[in-house]
Amino acid sequence: MAETTGKLKLGMVGGGRDAFIGAVHRSAAWLDGMYELSAGALSSTPEKAKASGKDLGLSDERNYESWEQMLEKESARAEGERIDAVSIVTPNHMHFPVAKAFVEAGFHVICDKPLVHSSEQAEELVRLVEQKGTVFAVTYNYTGYPMVKQARQMVRDGALGAIRKVIVEYNQDWLATKLEDQGAKQAEWRTDPKRSGIAGVVGDIGSHAENLVATITALELESLCADVSTFVPGRALDDDANLLVRYRSGAKGLMFASQISAGEENDLRIRIYGEKASLTWHQENPNYLRYKPLGEPEQVLKRGTGYLCEAAQRAGRIPPGHPEAFIEAFANVYRNAGLSIKALKEGRTPDEFESDFPTVADGARGVKFIEKTIESGKSSQKWIGL
Amino acid sequence: MAETTGKLKLGMVGGGRDAFIGAVHRSAAWLDGMYELSAGALSSTPEKAKASGKDLGLSDERNYESWEQMLEKESARAEGERIDAVSIVTPNHMHFPVAKAFVEAGFHVICDKPLVHSSEQAEELVRLVEQKGTVFAVTYNYTGYPMVKQARQMVRDGALGAIRKVIVEYNQDWLATKLEDQGAKQAEWRTDPKRSGIAGVVGDIGSHAENLVATITALELESLCADVSTFVPGRALDDDANLLVRYRSGAKGLMFASQISAGEENDLRIRIYGEKASLTWHQENPNYLRYKPLGEPEQVLKRGTGYLCEAAQRAGRIPPGHPEAFIEAFANVYRNAGLSIKALKEGRTPDEFESDFPTVADGARGVKFIEKTIESGKSSQKWIGL
Amino acid sequence: MAETTGKLKLGMVGGGRDAFIGAVHRSAAWLDGMYELSAGALSSTPEKAKASGKDLGLSDERNYESWEQMLEKESARAEGERIDAVSIVTPNHMHFPVAKAFVEAGFHVICDKPLVHSSEQAEELVRLVEQKGTVFAVTYNYTGYPMVKQARQMVRDGALGAIRKVIVEYNQDWLATKLEDQGAKQAEWRTDPKRSGIAGVVGDIGSHAENLVATITALELESLCADVSTFVPGRALDDDANLLVRYRSGAKGLMFASQISAGEENDLRIRIYGEKASLTWHQENPNYLRYKPLGEPEQVLKRGTGYLCEAAQRAGRIPPGHPEAFIEAFANVYRNAGLSIKALKEGRTPDEFESDFPTVADGARGVKFIEKTIESGKSSQKWIGL
């Protein structure tokens, strides 16, 4: 565990009262004692922003009424006094303007996913980050799990041989009814095209599935064929999506995501089949990775053990059998982003372990995936009648 | 358990030395003491047929050299002396001629799946069976499991509400290498278009997946979109297939089947999502059915308990916790087919429980599914490039 | 799979209408086509015996009114015509007189457990069987499971190192209420000291637990300390028992068995901890054996695979992933007993695989275990107050 002196100063945009993901970001930031909350523009209205900042013990002067105000005032502070990084935990439509402005001003950014609303925006951000040399982490938090890092290493090491097939799925049920009509703020903005973007389930959780495959396997999507549906009448965005995919290497795959799958909570799973073996991982019981070599007993690899790769070992905090879970995985994005920020502050290039977090490039690839999935979903020429 | 006096006389075509499924059919037939093996034409060559029949203790006179000989001689025997039914457990290409001839001669038939090679053949058999009024069971054995029958009843009873999505999958790895070049008879004929038909994995196990959905949900396929692949170089038939499907009711689904998924044994699973709840069943641990109502605790229903529906209770033999498995489920097809044959012999129409087995109509629908899947797999216009 | 010509002729004592275990014995006997039911004295009253035999299709002349009649008449038949073996599936109190008489007359015996009511009876049977040289199998059916045989081999091969600790448990709930007052025949005799013997749960299922440990590990009990309870008011025998045990090798252990553990069905489990590794097996999901070597990934060994020992491979019938279960394991006792009977008929000594079934000596050791557990349960000097 990397407890470190000299806490990083974090500003936060969004995440005030009624928000869900902001609190998760804060727990993730606090867990290792690496960050302190120094400033915030925590909600979209000045009153709610101030009230939320007060809840969290922000000093009055750094409890801002808007992100624009925070950007201006923090930029004006002396180096060493200003925030080191900003967390962007707003609804999706605010990611782009906020991220762009803070990167331009030279701040490091930790941004929720999906990154932005269009590939144009994404590419602009990618260019900007490259130009500024800042840290830009995207909280594809599921790839922060130690056993995901272990899976990635085993694929890299050839334990599976050439990959033939990947099945990734993400099943939820929280939008199985028209929750957005019942005053549920999370449901409201996530089903609203203005705030969520062109996609519902595809953007919200399909993008996690895409990122999980890309992170573990490094396979590149060549083409896809999607059936994108809205099951709940009157809903403005998709709530179920099923895809056939092909990778440039010749591997094939399935991706499916749903928010109307009754009885499923946060059922993200991946199965990777190679010529020699397969790997299976399930987010709801994340401390285990199943490795099945052809013709040999299945193996269950466990978090916290000495036989894991270094990245997986570093991503854990406690011994095996003491389960780590969602917040710890989320915190791994914050920790490695923080270690990279510290490295830059010390004038060094972050090493491979410090750099082990999803970047703006992952975010941009995810946006493209969303666009193509929605495009394919609108095409109907793929069907053969019975 | 239905132990019964007066065993049915069974003839068998195929299933001799080196065969796999024939021995399973026999265990299934023996389990409840309802059948005795009275005649056989157990292999495609006279010598092997005779040797196989000797292994199984057939009398010389009814240990036939060919199915044609068996048909002729058994037809010539007096009623009460001749076989009641014939089991057809040959490679697929023999199903049609053998089944047709025995049905025409008025024998009851229990035939392995997939039924035949084409919809034309299938429709001819359907008409013939209807005309003759004989029993014709197709050993879609997985729908013989008690918990599959329970799932079917719960769908019928509306426990799930309208069905929105069905995910069915069947993953194996036994053809992950080119086993057909290594003297493995099962692999040889199953990858040979002459004997297996137009499909490999789609016919061998995809058809089980299709049957499982149809049996439990009664949903009718409207259209499908398939990615059908051959991963093992030089293989003559498909070994992996992934499908998007749409049902006439508006439900959507995924079907996928593979024989190259390293580390998977006989991994047939189904998940059925309705408006109100979902059901999950897994063939490898078949005594449990998971029922997940929205907003309530998940329930695990167990074979052998008093709260199951009558069809599920009748399909079990022993108390809960004493697991029943593959052979018992297979035997349920034989048992109900046998009960139907007995009913007809007694001059009665079989009741709904006696009739509870897959029929020639199920077989015909399966053949159509195979044809359409292969057709869709050949079309490439469905893909959107990235 | 060992399908064989020349079926063995089986007689059965007990197992008529209303019986549970008799039907299981028959399914086990039929499964491999190795036995045919030639004679029976299927119930304790002549009327019910005859009616039960009729149900099962026994010929009138060999459908006996009593076991004494069956013994007399079958003994009088010519060799080759008389039954080869007798299955004793009565309540416990009849095991001794019936088994003694048939062994004395030179018949092979397959007897349910617990063997008899006292160590004196057990030792007499052991002597008699040795003297007569007949086959005597006791249906400790759980040790018929392939993965139990695999566990036994791994212990023998030293995969665990010296064994330190064994936890075996057998939890049920079917006697959680006073079922014996509600007309349930199984509950009636099993809670009746006259028929069941000195023990309830300890004899009925505790003896299975004892046999499982002994079979897998070959550890010999040195001493035990038991808490034996009757939770259901008015019940005449114990329904819950918890034991600390010590083995001669220095290993320690826990054994516990219960028929009042609400929600448990047939929950027999064993965990064996050695210096180097452990093994875990669970009867309710019996196709898997978990092997956990110190400091390495857990392994899941699966029935039907090529890496299992020969005894485990022979004990299976179908490929991996096609689950086998309770009846198949039970049938393995019948199959190996049958193979031994055939070997003796052919004038040969059965080999190690043919001899792989629980014998009268296992039965006798089980009876001693029951006696000592009940004795310890009555002693109260073990308790330290708080």
Added chain:
Amino acid sequence: MAETTGKLKLGMVGGGRDAFIGAVHRSAAWLDGMYELSAGALSSTPEKAKASGKDLGLSDERNYESWEQMLEKESARAEGERIDAVSIVTPNHMHFPVAKAFVEAGFHVICDKPLVHSSEQAEELVRLVEQKGTVFAVTYNYTGYPMVKQARQMVRDGALGAIRKVIVEYNQDWLATKLEDQGAKQAEWRTDPKRSGIAGVVGDIGSHAENLVATITALELESLCADVSTFVPGRALDDDANLLVRYRSGAKGLMFASQISAGEENDLRIRIYGEKASLTWHQENPNYLRYKPLGEPEQVLKRGTGYLCEAAQRAGRIPPGHPEAFIEAFANVYRNAGLSIKALKEGRTPDEFESDFPTVADGARGVKFIEKTIESGKSSQKWIGL
């Protein structure tokens, strides 16, 4: 989630470099942003203490060389400036002197378990805490899990009826070899009677098992019978213990704990059997609670859902399917202790939810359990020979 303004000032004794549990305490304290580390005496030597405090960013003036110094200096600070509470995370032998001194000085205490070395010490602490009216939490962290709180409520609500049997077990393997000879600091002190006390495994993890039963069921131990062993040659304390227990209510139970059970990581499990139903919970997959009512389907209750009791809901931070684990449960002890401290600072009595953490009385009961178990383990009159 209770993020709160006005962080509590925490001092820490122990938990410096090389320590394990200190870092866990800190993560637990930081997670909800409720505490800040204001002072510390982090190791037993001044040099190491100072270096450790520097690692953690303590100010020089409050980075103490010894706990005595910390006590003196912090006591001298003005109210509002001094630490609110002290975390005691030293080896066991230091718990008593440190806790006693800080309670006497009026500080709130959060102390690791087992509480102290003897019942005399424990009772003295209980009296002192009562007299001072301070908060005293003992980090029996496993009872901080939400599903443990749910189990407790269901028992209280009578969902199980009268409890008949409780099986609690805690299996580990980290001391399966003589780790204490290999420079492992955790192993060294935990197997050293001077620092660990009279018990090894019984104190280290057996006490967690005892606390889990007491917390969920409120059953009071009446008597026990223990087999306490040391398997690793040369080890100074016990590494395996198996107990039969009896509760005052008439319920019976088993408790077993081991640190030599090869392949087990942190395998704490409990099964509670009542007249009407049972509950099962497993620490390694802690977000699920299994409820098995007699004659009905098993239910799986899940963390984060709306049907849980209030204490369970308050103990969670994120939605269902987003697993929470060890650190979050540990943090629940800190959070509720912190809420109680805040309540007292505000002049109010903490409510039932704020008071929901293990207290000095739980700690004292645990010490008595340890003493009696060791006493019973030394008695040999309980054994019946075979």
